[in-house]
Amino acid sequence: MNAHKAREFFSAHLEGSLDAGLTAAFERALAGDSGLSAEYAEFRATVARLSTIKDEAVPEPPFDLHERISARIDKAVWEAKQAQPTGFWSKWRLPLAGFAATAAVVATVVALQRPAQGPATAGVVEAPIAAPGLEVRLAEGRLWVTHGAKAGTTVEVVRLQDGVKIDAFDVSERALDAPLQNASSGSVLVVIEAAGSSKVLALPGTRRAPKASGEGTVTEFALAIADTSGTPVEVRAKDQALKAPWTFEAADLAGSVQKETGWKIERRADGLLVVSD
Amino acid sequence: MSASADHVLIEQSQRGDRTAFDSLVRQYEHRAYQYAFRLTRDPDEAADVVAEAFVRVYNALGNFRGQSAFGTWLYRIVTNCYLDHRKKDKSRFQTSLDGAQQPDGTEVERQFEDTADGPEALAERSAREEAVQDALERLPEFQKAMLVMYHVEMLSYEEIAEALDLPIGTVKSRLNRARIALRDLLTQNVELFQLD
Numbered sequence: 001m002n003a004h005k006a007r008e009f010f011s012a013h014l015e016g017s018l019d020a021g022l023t024a025a026f027e028r029a030l031a032g033d034s035g036l037s038a039e040y041a042e043f044r045a046t047v048a049r050l051s052t053i054k055d056e057a058v059p060e061p062p063f064d065l066h067e068r069i070s071a072r073i074d075k076a077v078w079e080a081k082q083a084q085p086t087g088f089w090s091k092w093r094l095p096l097a098g099f100a101a102t103a104a105v106v107a108t109v110v111a112l113q114r115p116a117q118g119p120a121t122a123g124v125v126e127a128p129i130a131a132p133g134l135e136v137r138l139a140e141g142r143l144w145v146t147h148g149a150k151a152g153t154t155v156e157v158v159r160l161q162d163g164v165k166i167d168a169f170d171v172s173e174r175a176l177d178a179p180l181q182n183a184s185s186g187s188v189l190v191v192i193e194a195a196g197s198s199k200v201l202a203l204p205g206t207r208r209a210p211k212a213s214g215e216g217t218v219t220e221f222a223l224a225i226a227d228t229s230g231t232p233v234e235v236r237a238k239d240q241a242l243k244a245p246w247t248f249e250a251a252d253l254a255g256s257v258q259k260e261t262g263w264k265i266e267r268r269a270d271g272l273l274v275v276s277d
Numbered sequence: 278m279s280a281s282a283d284h285v286l287i288e289q290s291q292r293g294d295r296t297a298f299d300s301l302v303r304q305y306e307h308r309a310y311q312y313a314f315r316l317t318r319d320p321d322e323a324a325d326v327v328a329e330a331f332v333r334v335y336n337a338l339g340n341f342r343g344q345s346a347f348g349t350w351l352y353r354i355v356t357n358c359y360l361d362h363r364k365k366d367k368s369r370f371q372t373s374l375d376g377a378q379q380p381d382g383t384e385v386e387r388q389f390e391d392t393a394d395g396p397e398a399l400a401e402r403s404a405r406e407e408a409v410q411d412a413l414e415r416l417p418e419f420q421k422a423m424l425v426m427y428h429v430e431m432l433s434y435e436e437i438a439e440a441l442d443l444p445i446g447t448v449k450s451r452l453n454r455a456r457i458a459l460r461d462l463l464t465q466n467v468e469l470f471q472l473d
Contacts, residue, residue, distance in 0.1 A: 011453040039460070046460040049409045050428040053315075056406070061310040062324050069302055072328040073335050 001029040003036045010043045134197035136234060138270040142179040143203065143232045145192060160189035160200070160219070180232075182206075187226040189219055189235075202226040202233040213247040221246055221263060222275050229253055229273065237263065237277040283347045290338055298338070302331055305348065309355050315425045316359045318414065330358040345439045352432070352440040356422045363418050412462035420455035427452055 001009075006029040012018050013026050030037045062068070134155075135146040145155070157180070158165050182188050182203035192199045202222035209227040214220070218237040225233045228248060244261045254267035266274050286304075289297035309330060313323035333354050341350060413421050426432045426440065434452075438445045 007457060008450065008453065011449065011456060042464055043456060043460050046456055046463055047428075049405065049463070050424060050456070050459070052406055053409060053413075053425075054429045054431065056410075058311045058314050059320055061307060061327075062320060065306055065310060065324055065327065066299075066303060068324055069306060069328045069331045070299065072332050073298075076332045076336065 001025040003029065003033055006030070006033075006036055007039070010040060011047075013040075014044060014047060134192060134194050134199055136180075136192070136199055136201065136232075136272065138232065138268075138272045142181065143201070143272075144179050155192065155194040158191050158193070160191055187223045189223060200235040202235065204230045204232065211248065213245065215243065215245040217241065217243050218261075218263060218275060218277065221258075224248075225253055225265060225273060225275065231271065231273050233273045233275055235275050237275060239277055242277075280346065284343065287338065287341065287343070287347060291341075298335060301347075305351055306331070308348070309351060312352065312425070312430055313355055313359060315429050316356075316418075316422060317362075318410070322362065326355060326358045326362050329362070330355045333358065349432075349436055349440045352426065352430070352436075353442065356426075356441065359422065360418050408463060409459075412459050415462055416455065416458055420451070420458060423448070423452050424455050424459065 006026055009018060009022065009026050013023065018026060030040055137144050137146065156165060180190070180192075180201070180203065182205050184205045185207040186205040186209065187202050188205070189200065189202050192201070200219070200222075202219070202225065204226040208230055211224045211228050214224050216224075217240060219235055219240060222233040222235045224246070225231075225248075242261060244258070244263075246258050246261070246263070248256070250256060253265045254273060255265070257264045262277055264276050266276070268274060283301070283304075286297045286301045290301055306327060309327045310323055313326040313330075314320065317323045317326060330351065334351065337354075341347070413424065416424070423437065423441075426437050427434075432440065434445050434448050437443075437452075438448045441448065443451075
């Protein structure tokens with residue numbers, strides 16, 4: 001055993017944890033090298049000195065240590081709150097933190113066709129009976145947003161993955177439908193908010209990406225449903241932070257219930273899928 | 278505090294109960310401070326390190342799954358805060374080693390063993406202890422932290438491995454190297470380094 005190797009065993013020999021063979025080799029190395037032997041003796045003395053440090057008195061903590069800690073935590077909490085976007089959708093961002101990497105590639109592709117001004121115009125459906133609050137429905141293969149809000153109310157569409165406001169407009173006195181489209185390849189999550197009402201929707205993209213199973217929050221579950229079925233999904237679950245595995249066992253997802261979470265997929269009369277807990 | 282009592286407070290804290298988290302802090306702040314002081318040798322810096330450590334604990338508590346004891350996890354966080362603190366403030370690397378200081382500037386009296394040694398022997402022992410502290414301060418922070426964890430905080434190899442998220446073999450070899458490095462520094466001051 002050379003000196004370099006022997007040094008690697010200084011602690012182990014001191015602790016008596018070397019086996020018989022290594023101990024013998026180590027001790028032969030010491031016996032044959034007076035410099036190494038002196039080093040080892042100094043090493044043992046060093047370790048002995050180290051054991052005296054724990055006996056040194058440590059001053060009592062500052063009398064206000066706990067208050068200093070609490071103040072730092074309060075400050076960190078406040079700073080974190082200041083950095084977050086305000087509004088309804090801010091509470092949805094937390095469960096999506098792990099989703100940001102894949103969502104980052106989605107450009108601003110969700111468009112809301114604005115209600116045209118004036119009488120019948122291409123792309124504008126005649127106003128239905130104005131429904132109170134915000135409603136979404138599937139018709140003619142597209143997702144329509146209905147709002148019975150008063151004039152001067154702003155409807156906003158925000159992409160949940162990053163809080164980017166995709167569109168916003170003020171309603172006129174007539175409640176008008178506005179189709180919501182996602183031109184990207186993958187599904188996106190949006191929240192539509194107007195006059196105190198809001199809807200969270202997973203909008204399928206242009207490409208199907210069927211999934212048999214996965215794991216994540218209810219919003220990630222909704223995105224997987226949209227990817228698999230190509231149908232928009234409204235999210236009505238209360239617990240957005242719960243993460244759990246899921247499986248899709250049947251071709252038709254509607255009517256299924258996830259065993260672990262109770263997440264239910266239902267199909268409305270218009271074909272829109274709804275996820276609830 | 279018992280592990281089960283820790284577990285209850287941790288769960289409550291994870292659900293957003295700030296009172297529970299405050300209780301957890303009170304249980305561990307003294308020990309965290311002592312460890313931070315051993316590393317920093319400065320009361321204010323130690324308090325800063327501990328405060329920052331508990332902010333990190335607060336932010337990361339949701340990810341704590343109990344794979345290790347809370348105290349062990351806290352050691353890791355305090356160590357990392359200390360290392361980050363030192364990186365930011367290189368000018369504090371060579372701290373005064375004239376002894377630990379109270380907030381009012383007076384020195385902490387060292388506690389001496391009650392022996393029959395005369396004043397000269399006691400003075401020599403005090404000088405040797407200071408030499409060890411001096412040499413510890415000159416070590417890279419990571420080596421110093423490991424030596425403090427083992428020889429002062431009396432953590433086992435397994436606990437240090439858990440705290441630093443290192444294999445036990447790595448902990449043992451790094452501690453060995455840290456002790457050798459300390460020996461090298463001490464032998465530079467031969468007069469104070471006499472073999473018993």
